[in-house]
Amino acid sequence: MTGMHHMLAHFPVAFWALASLMILVGVLAKGWLADLCQAALLPVLILGVLGALATLLSGYGIWSLEALLHSPLTRNHLLMAFWSLAVYLILLVLVWVGGRDAFSGPRGLALVVLGLLGTWLFALTGTLGGHLAGAPTFFSALPRLLGWELYTTFYAPTWVLGVMVLLAIAAAVLGFRRLKRAHR
Ligand code: HEM
Known part of the structure; x- marks a missing residue:
């Protein structure tokens, strides 16, 4: 059954790289x-x-969650998989709602930044998967250079989470204000 996960993983990786x-x-x-x-x-x-x-x-169908969560490497793989999905879901909504307008001005810049962030995250997801499957690649050297140790659970300090929540609230307020102005 593990072959199923290995086979399916090609789809998000290929479509996200293309996107x-x-x-x-x-x-x-x-x-x-x-x-x-x-x-x-x-x-x-x-x-x-x-x-x-x-x-x-x-992944959830094949392996037991208890076993998965005991390894820092699998925890990191799961974390990066969910972050990648979150970024590409945001891109999907932005392109769906914005249509062709999503590609110009500051909106276009937001797409580029999110696209590059998503690429980094899904590349890490695949790299960690490769480590789990016993096939590490040279790409692992890159996160290590930036201070990310793949065999230790990734974490964000609490203050970083606080800043992220504040940024999300500020973005939502700005968005609503613009929406109001556009409807006036
Ligand atoms: C977007 C989601 C995901 C992507 C893109 C992804 C990608 C990958 C890749 C590329 C591999 C290496 C396969 C190979 O070398 O042939 C892998 C392995 C693995 N993945 Fe994922 N994965 C995802 C989600 C998950 C989830 C949700 C779980 C667990 C619930 C999981 C658990 C594992 C495990 C345990 C391995 C090692 C398999 C082995 O030792 O044979 N993955 N994954």
């Missing part, structure tokens, strides 16, 4: 290729999220 590339081209380039990327990004994001849900479900 991030399409964001870069859709926002930073001009011409027919940029148009094509803008038009086709939404289905690619939907397929990526569906693939991730299937991969997540396969």
Whole structure:
């Protein structure tokens, strides 16, 4: 059954990699290729999220949660998988709601930043999966250079979580204000 998880994991990884590339081209380039990327990004994001849900479900179906949560490496793999899913879900909503407008100005910049963040997170998810399956890659050197030790549980200090909550509240307030102004 473990082969099922290994096989399914290719879907989110492939669709998310393609989606991030399409964001870069859709926002930073001009011409027919940029148009094509803008038009086709939404289905690619939907397929990526569906693939991730299937991969997540396969993980929970195959391995016992008790065993999974005892290893820092698996805890990190799960954490990165959920962070990746969260980032690509946000991208999906932004592109769904914003349509072509999502690719220009500050909105386009937000897509690029989130696309790069998502790429980093799903690459880490796969790297940690590779470690779990006994096939580590050279990519592991990169997080280590930045001070992330893969074999120790990743954590964010409480103050970082506090700052994230404050930023989320500020973003929501700004969004509602803009919405109000647009309806006046
Ligand atoms: C977006 C979600 C996920 C992605 C993209 C992903 C990706 C991967 C990848 C690429 C591998 C290595 C496979 C290989 O080398 O052939 C792997 C292994 C693994 N994953 Fe995930 N994973 C995800 C979610 C999960 C979840 C939710 C769990 C557990 C509930 C999980 C548990 C594991 C375990 C235990 C292994 C090691 C398998 C082995 O030793 O054979 N993964 N994963």
